[in-house]
Amino acid sequence: MALDSVLARIDADLPQATERLLELLRIPSISTDPAYDAECARAADWLVADLRSIGFDAEKRPTPGHPMVVAHGDGPGPHLMFYGHYDVQPVDPLNLWNRDPFDPALEETPAGTVIRGRGSSDDKGQLMTFVEACRAWKAVHGSLPAKISFFFEGEEESGSPSLIPFMRENAQELRADVALICDTGLFGDNTPAIVTMLRGLLGEELTITGPSKDLHSGMYGGAAMNPIRVLARIIAALHDSTGRVTVPGFYDGVPELPEDIAAQWQALGFDHKEFLGEVGLSEPAGEQGRSALEMIWSRPTCEVNGIIGGYTGKGFKTVLPSQASAKISFRLVGTQDPAKIRQSFRAYVTSMLPPDCKVEFHGHGASPAGQMSIDLPAFEKARAALSDEWPNPAAYVGCGGSIPIAGYFKDVLGTDAMLIGFGKDDDAIHSPNEKYDLKSFHKGIRSWARILDALTK
Amino acid sequence: MALDSVLARIDADLPQATERLLELLRIPSISTDPAYDAECARAADWLVADLRSIGFDAEKRPTPGHPMVVAHGDGPGPHLMFYGHYDVQPVDPLNLWNRDPFDPALEETPAGTVIRGRGSSDDKGQLMTFVEACRAWKAVHGSLPAKISFFFEGEEESGSPSLIPFMRENAQELRADVALICDTGLFGDNTPAIVTMLRGLLGEELTITGPSKDLHSGMYGGAAMNPIRVLARIIAALHDSTGRVTVPGFYDGVPELPEDIAAQWQALGFDHKEFLGEVGLSEPAGEQGRSALEMIWSRPTCEVNGIIGGYTGKGFKTVLPSQASAKISFRLVGTQDPAKIRQSFRAYVTSMLPPDCKVEFHGHGASPAGQMSIDLPAFEKARAALSDEWPNPAAYVGCGGSIPIAGYFKDVLGTDAMLIGFGKDDDAIHSPNEKYDLKSFHKGIRSWARILDALTK
Incomplete structure (x- = not known):
């Protein structure tokens, strides 16, 4: 043969x-x-x-x-x-x-x-x-x-x-x-x-500016807006308590898994304890009610890939920083539209800003699933x-x-x-x-x- | 004379x-x-x-x-x-x-x-x-x-x-x-x-560890706990919607301003618009119902002085980091006890940790008001x-x-x-x-x- x-x-x-x-x-x-x-x-x-x-x-x-x-x-x-x-x-x-x-x-x-x-x-x-x-x-x-x-x-x-x-x-x-x-x-x-x-990928970098320069937290602490706190509040608000992303319209175009594929995945006998155990984790941390395979293959995500603000060296400095920034990425599935999600994300973040804060966005590529x-x-x-x-x-x-x-x-x-x-x-x-x-x-x-x-x- | x-x-x-x-x-x-x-x-x-x-x-x-x-x-x-x-x-x-x-x-x-x-x-x-x-x-x-x-x-x-x-x-x-x-x-x-x-000062550094190593957010994003998100949630939870610090027992020993001192401060005609305007701000961002002078002189605070986690260089890396850390300081007044607040802060943060996350604390000095x-x-x-x-x-x-x-x-x-x-x-x-x-x-x-x-x- x-x-x-x-x-x-x-x-x-x-x-x-x-x-x-x-x-x-x-x-x-x-x-x-x-x-x-x-x-x-x-x-x-x-x-x-x-x-x-x-x-x-x-x-x-x-x-x-x-x-x-x-x-x-x-x-x-x-x-x-x-x-x-x-x-x-x-x-x-x-x-x-x-x-x-x-x-x-x-x-x-x-x-x-x-x-x-x-x-x-x-x-x-x-x-x-x-x-x-x-x-x-x-x-x-x-x-x-x-x-x-x-x-x-x-x-x-x-x-x-x-x-x-x-x-x-x-x-x-x-x-x-x-x-x-x-x-x-x-x-x-x-x-x-x-x-x-x-999965597709949408990258966004945002920089929150509060005071026009770094301040001494003794002199201004309490009265001046701290951009790290603002950024933390925004990041915390990007997911609800069930692990779903809260950006308006984010789930438009996210399909449910076809039954035959779901059955194939089930048959794979994926061991999430082993998968996560290799990196020191045990519990799937994504959306409630979804399997670990769905979380990594067929569900969209929002992750913070980096964050920085204020003094990050050794020891302590009581600085109240002017800026704080984060790099955030979205994994996209189905027919989620990266351009629409970028727009909705930016509007959503902007809507959460307290007085005296500005935000600047920098886009880092967008590809659909x-x-x-x-x-x-x-x-x-x-x-x-x-x-x-x-x-x-x-x-x-x-x-x-x-x-x-x-x-x-x-x-x-x-x-x-x-x-x-x-x-x-x-x-x-x-x-x-x-x-x-x-x-x-x-x-x-x-x-x-x-x-x-x-x-x- | x-x-x-x-x-x-x-x-x-x-x-x-x-x-x-x-x-x-x-x-x-x-x-x-x-x-x-x-x-x-x-x-x-x-x-x-x-x-x-x-x-x-x-x-x-x-x-x-x-x-x-x-x-x-x-x-x-x-x-x-x-x-x-x-x-x-x-x-x-x-x-x-x-x-x-x-x-x-x-x-x-x-x-x-x-x-x-x-x-x-x-x-x-x-x-x-x-x-x-x-x-x-x-x-x-x-x-x-x-x-x-x-x-x-x-x-x-x-x-x-x-x-x-x-x-x-x-x-x-x-x-x-x-x-x-x-x-x-x-x-x-x-x-x-x-x-x-x-005001006194209490400094705390905390490091949240999720996965045992940095992960690729494409491979693990959705299923693995992201320590930046955990840290952001903790920081966001340190203040309530009125600007008060939520650490249990934090306000023990915080006195109200004596009337004669309050009158003196009132007479100073402090212009918070000018004070904040010099650094690009306009609104006192502290506790609701307190004057700007109270915020910086007689009220305790909790500030994030630094935060870092994941990729913070130029461009974008879809890393899901193992760790994220922050430097947080408290300005203390009255008879607030730095040691008690440190202990309460650590217990409070620990209570907010999701499964699979650890936190390490490093103290940075504590002095009462x-x-x-x-x-x-x-x-x-x-x-x-x-x-x-x-x-x-x-x-x-x-x-x-x-x-x-x-x-x-x-x-x-x-x-x-x-x-x-x-x-x-x-x-x-x-x-x-x-x-x-x-x-x-x-x-x-x-x-x-x-x-x-x-x-x-």
């Missing part, structure tokens, strides 16, 4: 595939630091050469920032577009790493073999799962089962400034029947997942293929964070995207000692081979 | 008195910076020499820190002890000064002549008012009207670590019938004041003497800040203290371009001559 030969080839080639990944991981392609610009270009060159070695028509394509890698391989079936990113996060604090982040290696751990190094999970290890699946397919069959394209960017960790312009300029070339994005995780050790709900088109046959095909590879069936899951790329494929190119990945919560992405399980890498490659097969049969 | 001759002498000697003050101001006696240790000693030496030149038995007395200056002069009447401090605040930011802070000079301003330089108002100019009054008295009469002592410290701006030990070790020598402290201000341009109520013994005849005598010198009658006023020295005289030595000074709100003490009005200096000297006369007649 065609697929079995490919899977066998993947198993046999795993040591070489791992060696190739280690080679890519040795390139310190940190996109946020201009000192590593040449390394980003080198990572792009490496990918171009590797894809060409499989027979792809691959190119490094310039942008005002780091280059894109675009590659095409002909085949009979539908057009599949694969997205990943070759840039990585900075590595500081370096002293918390147990080895040079760019001298990657296999390490034996109690939980199994891991590939340790910056970018192993986010996203070089993940993007290579798809490359290796194609390599094995080509090696066994001498051809690809479909028209397959690769689209790798080098600015994902620095806000993707060139992505949308590049997609617009090359829309015809990048448009596909389906986009496959490998930058997400497994649901559990043995349970693969397809992310079908992505994403909802994948799970009615497309490709979704159920991919879910079945994943379920064949892993011990437990695959689930459609939500993702609390924002992965804007899926929305860009849809909005800019009209291409539906599937988010499938093999990362794990303990991969320490963006942190010291990042790793990717060898099992994730191996079964990830096998998963893509199965999905390729399923989508092109 | 004896007093008139002294006042005439003061008027005639003003240029020389000013020159002496400028000499003292040229010594950069910054007590917080060890680089200026020798300069602190030099300021003490200068004072010793100057007091000896008037005939005082003056000595520089060592301490583990900067030296004290103690001087005695014999006379027939009661024993008057005069306190001031010769150390000054640091001068940074230096670029905001219009001249070298230690190259003092007279400057003409639209509001009159000022003595510009670090320490001119706090406290070298003020302490020299008393020295000059004694010099003039001695010059005219050849003797002092009372046993007069000086007690100058050089650590007031760095927390007075040697003060209480020195007072204890030299209690017999420093005990007096009344202590006169010149480190406060006028009520208004033409209205002198005797501070008779000093001070109430001067205005029933002593010296107070009314001094008030009458001040009223003779200035256009408007003198008032007994409160002071929102903490001036611990008055309490030390009472507690350590059993000596009642009077706080009389001639500083103004716009003197910019502790700030760039500190100044002392020449009028404050001149009429301050004359005021002390009148008070000496009144207390020894």
Whole structure:
């Protein structure tokens, strides 16, 4: 059987595939630091050469920032577009790493073999799962089962400034029947997942000004408005006693979970005690009457991400500050409208100001929630293929964070995207000692081979 | 008349008195910076020499820190002890000064002549008012009207670590019938004041811990407890809607203002619009139904002096922080007990914690309010003497800040203290371009001559 030969080839080639990944991981392609610009270009060159070695028509394509890698391989079936990113996060604090982040290696751990190094999970290890699946397919069959394209960017960790312009300029070339994005995780050790709900994000920074300058609390305390108190009152008022957000109109467009998805989630047996226990917590702290999975996947939130005001150094200063500020973000779901919520939030905050206080707002990006088109046959095909590879069936899951790329494929190119990945919560992405399980890498490659097969049969 | 001759002498000697003050101001006696240790000693030496030149038995007395200056002069009447401090605040930011802070000079301003330089108002100019009054008295009469002592410290701006030990070790020598402290201000341009109520101070720092580490708000937002929200709720709950502090038992020991003092304050015609207008405010923000003067002088307060948590740099990070903390201070009045309030505050905060949250407290000093013994005849005598010198009658006023020295005289030595000074709100003490009005200096000297006369007649 065609697929079995490919899977066998993947198993046999795993040591070489791992060696190739280690080679890519040795390139310190940190996109946020201009000192590593040449390394980003080198990572792009490496990918171009590797894809060409499989027979792809691959190119490094310039942008005002780091280059894109675009590659095409002909085949009979539908057009599949694969997205990943070759840039990585900075590595500081370096002293918390147990080895040079760019001298990657296999390490034996109690939980199994891991590939340790910056970018192993986010996203070089993940993007290579798809490359290796194609390599094995080509090696066994001498051809690809479909028209397959690769689209790798080098600015994902620095806000993707060139992505949308590049997609617009090359829309015809990048448009596909389906986009496959490998930058997400497994649901559990043995349970693969397809992310079908992505929360949107709205960021707001507000600065409350009371007195025109910092005052001495002995001289003015009691008579002068304290902006920290005002800010605290505003933040406290953003949630009611049941944990619901009080911004007027906030829940417009927030859907209830469809019954089939609710059933899938129920079947996942998510253990919130374990999930929260890992970070020293025990009780879900969100809206009353909602499960922990709903709280992080399908319910909107309002969080304070930062607050500062007055004297915050060592010791004590009896200052009555002129200003206090906070960074607040909203995770959005369904059809919640970021622009409307921003407007409503600002009006609501302003309505709570006491006399003599001013507020200034600074917006920090706004993206609506994403909802994948799970009615497309490709979704159920991919879910079945994943379920064949892993011990437990695959689930459609939500993702609390924002992965804007899926929305860009849809909005800019009209291409539906599937988010499938093999990362794990303990991969320490963006942190010291990042790793990717060898099992994730191996079964990830096998998963893509199965999905390729399923989508092109 | 004896007093008139002294006042005439003061008027005639003003240029020389000013020159002496400028000499003292040229010594950069910054007590917080060890680089200026020798300069602190030099300021003490200068004072010793100057007091000896008037005939005082003056000595520089060592301490583990900067030296004290103690001087005695014999006379027939009661024993008057005069306190001031010769150390000054640091001068940074230096670029905001219009001249070298230690190259003092007279400057003409639209509001009159000022003595510009670090320490001119706090406290070298003020302490020299008393020295000059004694010099003039001695010059005219050849003797002092009372046993007069000086007690100058050089650590007031760095927390007075040697003060209480020195007072204890030299209690017999420093005990007096009344202590006169010149480190406060006028009520208004033409209205002198005797501070008779000093608010106490209780400082508390609290840190709320939720998750055991910083989390990604996409992954955990909604399900994990956010310590900034918890802290904001606690701070918001510290005051009720009428501005009263809600800590249980907080108002135990808070007295109502005696009617005669209330009448005096009413007569001051305090313009809260002007007071608050200078700092960009208009409405007193404290307890409903209290006047602005009550709010800053005779009512207790609870202020947040600093708050920090999460990401506070430029841009946005969707962190859900592990910790958030705040520095909170209470200004105390009457017989409010700092220890009891600390305990009650901590219990109250702890009672408001949701599940999965911890709080840690760190205390930052606690001093009860001070109430001067205005029933002593010296107070009314001094008030009458001040009223003779200035256009408007003198008032007994409160002071929102903490001036611990008055309490030390009472507690350590059993000596009642009077706080009389001639500083103004716009003197910019502790700030760039500190100044002392020449009028404050001149009429301050004359005021002390009148008070000496009144207390020894």
